[in-house]
Amino acid sequence: MPRICASCDIRPENRCCDSVGKWERTGQTNSRSMPCWRRCVTKVSKRTSAAAAKKIRESTEVLEALGFPRPQVNERSALTLLSLLDLRATESWADARAPLMGITPMMEFFANHYGKRYAPNSRETVRRHTVHQFVQAGLVVPNPDRPSRPTNSPKAVYQIEPSALKLLRTFGTPEWPTRLSAYLASVDTLKRLYARERKTLRIPVVLQDGAAILLSPGGHNTLVKKVLDDFCPVFTPDGHVLYVGDTRRKWAFFDSESLRALGVEMEEHGKMPDIVVHHVS
Structure with missing residues (x-):
């Protein structure tokens, strides 16, 4: 038995599942014409x-x-x-x-x-x-x-x-x-x-029209909060937030009527943006 299989980098002497695991030959050979072993086919008594x-x-x-x-x-x-x-x-x-x-x-x-x-x-x-x-x-x-x-x-x-x-x-x-x-x-x-x-633990966010929502903690939602709190008031001061996604649930905020009036249809199971803001300069 080779100490290590050149093609799959598996060491047969290292079991991976306590007493119920067993190494077995695959019936194939690797590039060095050595028998290839596969990782632990579980054999339960x-x-x-x-x-x-x-x-x-x-x-x-x-x-x-x-x-x-x-x-x-x-x-x-x-x-x-x-x-x-x-x-x-x-x-x-x-x-x-x-x-x-x-x-x-x-x-x-x-x-x-x-x-x-x-x-x-x-x-x-x-x-x-x-x-x-x-x-x-x-x-x-x-x-x-x-x-x-x-x-x-x-x-x-x-x-x-x-x-x-x-x-x-x-x-x-x-x-x-x-x-x-x-x-x-x-x-x-x-x-x-x-x-x-x-x-x-949720992240509180107040939208530009005064509506308050809570986002799941951590990760990407911290950036979403910064966009709504810092970016939008400066670059879209009169904009209307129409959609906010959440890492845990897509529809943290969703103004379906306004989106529909703009001719925007959002599929429930499709890929969603993080934020949709409507702003006319």
Whole structure:
């Protein structure tokens, strides 16, 4: 076996997924006529596979108990919850932890510990159709290490909410029903609390006609605020702001009637500008 494959730069002796990974030949040779190896085809033993399937079923039961709607109760969401708890197939729910996890590390966790591989282009599906709903439900906190970090930042991370972590550590024990009832009774309060915290981090902007809007924190929206606060009063003093986009939601401000009167049609799912200002010199 070569120490390193000249064509793919993979070292076969370096496993990438603990005890469930195994290096395999691709059946091809590289430019040096040496056998080419591919990175870690996950081989899960029957015992580990059974434990993984059981843990995924349990995670699905947890999501159902927490009241998530049926479309949200699926394997992808179950795996996402397990990754956020850093919970391996053979571990107890009492072993649940609360690491900071980005979307890509979550997907790597699916593969490395549960043998479930998702295509790299599934990243947005995980973020928008699972993690986003977890955040909205108060189950997960976005960017607890830096709340002002933009949601579309490649450095975005997520962490299980502390009271949810305490609850989930009791799953499968006699304490679970009582703890679950108490958690569900408090979850609306928690959601309002976190929503209020997120709101205080938003960027306030007052438009030229006096209308006030709030933009998501950080990143590109800081520049949008500077354009509206500093550029427009100097270069378009009598202009009318007709549209302002947001990194989190496109339609932070949208004067559809004025745009339509000017003959401008904006498609909801098309690419949007950051700001539209109408100014006649």
